[in-house]
Amino acid sequence: xxxxxxAGHVDHGKTxxxxxxxxxxTDRLPEEKARGMTTDLxxxxxxxxxxxxxxxxxxxxxxxxxxxxxxxxxxxxxNQDPARRDSLPEGSPLDIGVIDVPGxxxxxxxxxxxxxxxxxxxxxxxxxxxxxxxxxxxARVLSATGIARLIVAVTKIDKVSRERSEEVKQDSLxxxxxxxxxxxxxxxxGISALHGEGIENLxxxxxxxxxxxxxxxxxxxxxxxxxxxxxxxxxxxxxxRIVCGSLVGGTFAVEEEVIQSPGGEILRIKGIxxxxxxxxxxxxxxxxxxxxxxxxxxxxxxxxxxxxxxxSSQYYSGREFIVKVEELPYSTSPVxxxxxxxxxxxxxxxxxxxxGRIGKIIPLGNHPWYRFxxxxxxxxxxxxxxxxxxxxxxxxxxxxxxxxxxxxDRIARRxxxxxxxxxxxxxxxxxxxxxxxxxAPQPQKDSGxxxxxxxxxxxxxxxxxxxxxxTIDDRVVLxxxxxxxxxxxxxxxxxxxxxxNTVNANFRTTGKAQTPALPPRxxxxxxxxLGIALPLDRNLFIHRDTxxxxxxxxxxNRGPGQILEIGTVKEITGFSRKFxxxxxxxxxxxxxxxxxxxxxxxxxxx
Numbered sequence: 188x189x190x191x192x193x194a195g196h197v198d199h200g201k202t203x204x205x206x207x208x209x210x211x212x213t214d215r216l217p218e219e220k221a222r223g224m225t226t227d228l229x230x231x232x233x234x235x236x237x238x239x240x241x242x243x244x245x246x247x248x249x250x251x252x253x254x255x256x257x258x259x260x261x262x263x264x265x266n267q268d269p270a271r272r273d274s275l276p277e278g279s280p281l282d283i284g285v286i287d288v289p290g291x292x293x294x295x296x297x298x299x300x301x302x303x304x305x306x307x308x309x310x311x312x313x314x315x316x317x318x319x320x321x322x323x324x325x326a327r328v329l330s331a332t333g334i335a336r337l338i339v340a341v342t343k344i345d346k347v348s349r350e351r352s353e354e355v356k357q358d359s360l361x362x363x364x365x366x367x368x369x370x371x372x373x374x375x376x377g378i379s380a381l382h383g384e385g386i387e388n389l390x391x392x393x394x395x396x397x398x399x400x401x402x403x404x405x406x407x408x409x410x411x412x413x414x415x416x417x418x419x420x421x422x423x424x425x426x427x428r429i430v431c432g433s434l435v436g437g438t439f440a441v442e443e444e445v446i447q448s449p450g451g452e453i454l455r456i457k458g459i460x461x462x463x464x465x466x467x468x469x470x471x472x473x474x475x476x477x478x479x480x481x482x483x484x485x486x487x488x489x490x491x492x493x494x495x496x497x498x499s500s501q502y503y504s505g506r507e508f509i510v511k512v513e514e515l516p517y518s519t520s521p522v523x524x525x526x527x528x529x530x531x532x533x534x535x536x537x538x539x540x541x542x543g544r545i546g547k548i549i550p551l552g553n554h555p556w557y558r559f560x561x562x563x564x565x566x567x568x569x570x571x572x573x574x575x576x577x578x579x580x581x582x583x584x585x586x587x588x589x590x591x592x593x594x595x596d597r598i599a600r601r602x603x604x605x606x607x608x609x610x611x612x613x614x615x616x617x618x619x620x621x622x623x624x625x626x627a628p629q630p631q632k633d634s635g636x637x638x639x640x641x642x643x644x645x646x647x648x649x650x651x652x653x654x655x656x657x658t659i660d661d662r663v664v665l666x667x668x669x670x671x672x673x674x675x676x677x678x679x680x681x682x683x684x685x686x687x688n689t690v691n692a693n694f695r696t697t698g699k700a701q702t703p704a705l706p707p708r709x710x711x712x713x714x715x716x717l718g719i720a721l722p723l724d725r726n727l728f729i730h731r732d733t734x735x736x737x738x739x740x741x742x743x744n745r746g747p748g749q750i751l752e753i754g755t756v757k758e759i760t761g762f763s764r765k766f767x768x769x770x771x772x773x774x775x776x777x778x779x780x781x782x783x784x785x786x787x788x789x790x791x792x793x
Contacts, residue, residue: 188282188283188284188461188462188472188473188474189281189282189283189284189306189307189397189400189401189472190283190284190286190304190305190306190307190433190472190473190474191233191283191284191285191286191305191306191307191308191309191393191397192285192286192287192288192301192302192305192307192308192309193205193285193286193287193288193308193309193311193340194288194298194301194302194308194309194310194311194325194326194328194329195310195311195312195313195321195322195325196311196312196313196316196319196320196321196322196325197321198313199311199312199313199316199319199322199342199343200311200313200342200343200380201287201288201311202229202287203342203380203381204309204311204340204342204378204380205229205231205285205287206380207378207380207383207386208231208233208285208386208389208390209231209232209233209285211231211232211285229286229287229288230284230285230286230287230474231284231285231287232282232283232284232285232462232463232474233282233283233284233285233393234280234281234282234283235280235281235283235390235393235394235397236277236278236279236280236281236394237275237276237277237278237279237280237281237394237397237398237401238277238391238394238395238398239277275398275401275402275405279398279401281394281397281398281401282462283393283397284433284462284473284474286301286305286433286474287301288300288301288302288325295324295328295576295581295583296536296538296543296576298325298328299328299332299538299539299543299574299576300416300418300538300540300541300543301418302328302329302332302334303332303416303433303539303540303541303571304416304432304433304435304472304540305329305332305334306336306397306400306472307336307337307338307373307393307396307397307400308329308334308336308337308338309337309338309339309340309393310322310325310326310329310337310338310339310340310359310363311340311342312339312340312341312342312355312359313341313342313343314341314342314343314344314346314347314351314352314355314377315343315346315347315351317355317358317359318355318358318359318362321581322359322362323362323366324581324582324583326362326363326366326367327366327515327583328574328583329367330366330367330515331515331572331574331575331583331585331586332572332574332586333572334367334371335371336371336373336396336400337363337367337371337372337373338372338373338374338375338376338389338392338393338396339356339359339360339363339372339374339375339376340375340376340378340389341355341356341359341375341376341377341378342378342379342380343379343380343381344377344378344379344384344385345379345381345382345384352377356375356377359375360372360375366515373392373395373396374392376388376389376392412436412437412493412494412495412496412497412501413434413435413436413437413438413439413470413471413493413494414434414435414436414437414491414492414493414494414502414568415430415432415433415434415435415439415475415477415491415492415493416432416433416489416490416491416492416540416541416542417430417431417432417486417487417488417489417490417491417492417541418431418432418433418488418541419431419432419488420486420487420488423478426458426478427457427478427479427480427481428478428479428481428482428486429476429477429478429479430476430477430479430486430490430492431474431475431476431477432474432475432492432541433471433472433473433474433475434469434470434471434472434473434474434475435471435472436471436472437470437471437494438468438469438470438471439456439459439468439469439475439477439494440456440459440467440468440469441456441457441458441459441467441468442455442456442457442782442783443455443456443494443782444456444494444495444772444775444782445479445492445493445494446492446493446494446495446776447482447484447486447490447491447492448490448491448492448493448502448504448566449490449491449504449563449564449565449566450484450564451504451722451724452482452483452484453772454479454480454482454492455479455480456477456478456479456480457478457479457480458477458478459475459476459477459478460475460476460478461473461474461475461476462474477492479492488541488542489540489541489542489543490542490566491504491540491542491566491567491568493568495772495775495776495777495778496776497777497778499776500569500619500623501568501569501570502566502567502568502569503565503566503567503568503569503589503592504564504565504566504567504592505564505565505592505593505594506560506561506562506563506564506565506594507558507559507560507561507592507593507594507595508558508559508560508565508589508591508592509551509556509557509558509589509590509591509592509595509603509607509622510548510556510557510558510559510573510587510588510589510590511555511556511557511587511588511590511615511618512529512548512555512556512557512575512585512586512587513555513585513586513587513588514529514584514585515583515585515586528548528577528584529548529550529557529584529585530550531550532547532548532549532550532557533547533548533578534546534547534578535547535548535559535575535576535577535578535584536575536576536577536578537559537561537565537573537574537575537576537587538573538574538576539565539567539571539572539573539574540567540571542565542566542567544561544562544563544565545561545562545578546559546560546561546562547559547560547561548575551600551603551604551607552604552607552608554607554608554611554612555612556590556604556607556608556610556618557587558595558600559573559587567589569589569619572586572587572588573586573587573588573589574586575587588615589615589619590615590618590619590622591603591619591622591623603622606621606622719731721734721773723766723769723770723772723773724769724772727766727769729770729773734773735793737759737760737770738774738779738793739793740759740760741755741756741759741760741774742779742789742792742793745789745792746789746792747789747790747791747792748788748789749788749789750786750787750788750789751780751787751788751789752787753767753768753771753787756770756771771787775787778790778791779791779793
C-alpha cells in the first residue's frame with residue numbers, strides 16, 4: 188500500500204478533492220459537518236493501476252509542461268541498483284490509503300499527525316486565493332517530516348480565468364521547489380473537483396508515482412521491525428479494543444507481540460484489518476486497524492506500538508532528551524521570531540508521529556545541540572524527526588533529531604555540552620553513538636591479582652582522588668555534584684556488587700538464579716544508564732552479566748530454529764512464571780528468540 192496525504196490552506200478544497208478521487212467523504216465528525224471544515228484526520232481508500240512507463244512519463248510531462256523530465260523517485264529508490272526496474276508491470280493494482288488533514292492553523296498538530304508516515308504528498312492550493320500562509324506552513328511541515336515526493340494540485344480552476352489558473356500553478360511550483368527542491372516535485376495539476384476537470388490527469392500522475400515507489404520498495408530489503416503511532420482508538424462489541432494508525436518499516440502479524448510505549452507493556456495482536464478486509468499479516472507502509480489484547484495502562488492517541496528491536500537505541504521513551512536542531516533552510520516568507528526561540532530557548536511544542544508535547548528547549552552552548560524536557564513521557568523511533576512548533580501558535584520553527592534520552596543534572600549537562608561542542612555538526616546517528624560510547628562502562632584490567640569489576644572500578648573509593656581517577660566522560664554519568672554524590676554512588680555500586688555476587692553465588696552453587704532484594708530505584712536508574720543493569724519490565728531488573736550468563740545457559744546445546752519451552756527456561760533459571768515471562772520478553776527484544784503463537788523459536792546464540 189502507498190500512503191498519500193493531502194495538505195494545504197483551510198477551505199482550499201482538500202476534502203472535496205478526496206471525494207472526487209475516492210467517492211468518500213472524510214469529514215466524519217458532527218462538528219466537521221456543521222462547520223464545513225475538517226478538524227481531525229480523515230481517511231479514505233483508492234485503487235489505481237500501474238501505467239505503462241511511457242504513459243507515466245507523459246503524465247509527468249503533462250502535469251508540469253515547463254519542467255524538465257524528472258527521474259527522482261524517493262530516497263529509498265535512490266539507493267537502489269541503477270539496473271533495477273523503476274516501475275511495476277502495466278496494470279498492476281495499486282492500493283492507496285488517503286489521509287486528509289485539517290487546514291486551519293489551530294489544527295496544525297493534527298496536520299503533523301497525518302504527515303509523518305506519507306509516501307507521497309498532495310499539496311493543495313486554490314486558484315482563487317493562491318498560495319496562502321497555511322500553504323507555506325503545511326509545506327514546512329511536510330519538509331520537516333522528510334517527504335521526498337510531492338504533487339501540487341491547484342484546485343477551483345472553474346472559479347478563475349485560465350490566465351489566473353496558470354499564474355497560480357507557476358507560482359505554486361516556484362514556491363514548492365524553493366522549499367523541497369525542484370527534484371522532489373512530481374508535477375502540478377489544475378483541478379475542478381466540482382466539475383471533474385483534471386481529476387483523471389491527477390489520478391494518472393498519482394498512479395505513476397505510486398508505481399515507482401512500490402517498485403523501489405519491492406527492490407529494497409525489508410526491515411523486520413515495524414512500528415505504528417496510534418491515531419484512532421475505539422471499542423467494537425464482541426471484539427474489544429481497536430487501534431488504528433499507519434504501519435511503517437516492517438510486518439505485523441496476528442498473534443505476534445508488540446510493545447506499547449510509553450510504558451513498555453507487551454501486547455498481543457488478536458486481529459488485523461486493512462482496506463476493510465481481515466488479514467493475518469501486513470507489511471508497511473499501510474493503513475491498518477489492530478485488535479489488541481487488554482492493556483493494564485491507558486492506551487492513548489500518540490502511543491507507539493513496535494516490534495522488539497534488534498538494539499535498544501532504535502527507540503526512545505522518556506521526558507528529557509538531547510537533540511540536534513535544524514532550522515528549515517527553505518522558506519518563501521520572512522522568518523522573524525523563530526530564530527530567537529532557538530537562540531534563547533523557551534517553551535516550545537514538539538510533534539512526532541501522532542504524539543505531541545509541550546516542553547522547554549534550552550541551548551547547550553553555541554551550537555545546534557539542545558536539551559528538550561517535557562512533563563509527560565514521549566516515545567518515538569530514534570530515526571524520526573521531531574517537528575518544532577511555536578508554543579501557542581502554528582509556526583513551524585524547525586525540526587530536531589534526538590541523540591540521547593535520560594535525565595541529566597547541571598554538571599552532567601555541562602560535560603555533555605563540552606562533548607557536543609567537540610562533535611560540532613556531526614550527524615545525529617554519529618552523535619548518538621559517540622554519547623553512548625562516552626557513558627558506557629569501560630572494561631577494566633586486572634589489578635593486584637583481583638579481577639577488574641565493571642561496577643566497582645567505576646565507583647570512587649574512599650582514598651581515591653576523584654578528579655584524577657575519573658575521566659570527563661565518567662563524570663558525565665557519575666556527577667550530580669561529585670563531592671556530595673561520592674558516598675551515595677559508592678553505596679549504590681557496592682549494593683549492586685553485593686546483589687550481583689549473591690546472584691552469581693546462587694547460580695554457581697545451585698544452577699539457579701535467585702534474586703535478592705534490589706537496590707533502590709534511583710540507583711537502578713543510574714545503573715541502567717551505565718549499562719550495568721538491564722530492565723526486564725518497569726519493575727524488574729537484572730545485572731547485564733547475569734543476563735548474559737543465563738541466556739548462554741539457556742541456549743547451550745541448542746541452535747537457531749529450535750523451539751524453546753517455557754518449562755526449560757524455568758528449570759535453568761529457577762524463576763517462577765512471574766519472572767520467566769519478562770525474561771523471555773527481554774530475549775525477544777534482544778533478538779535471541781522470536782514468538783510464533785505460543786511457541787518461541789531460537790534465532791541466534793550468544
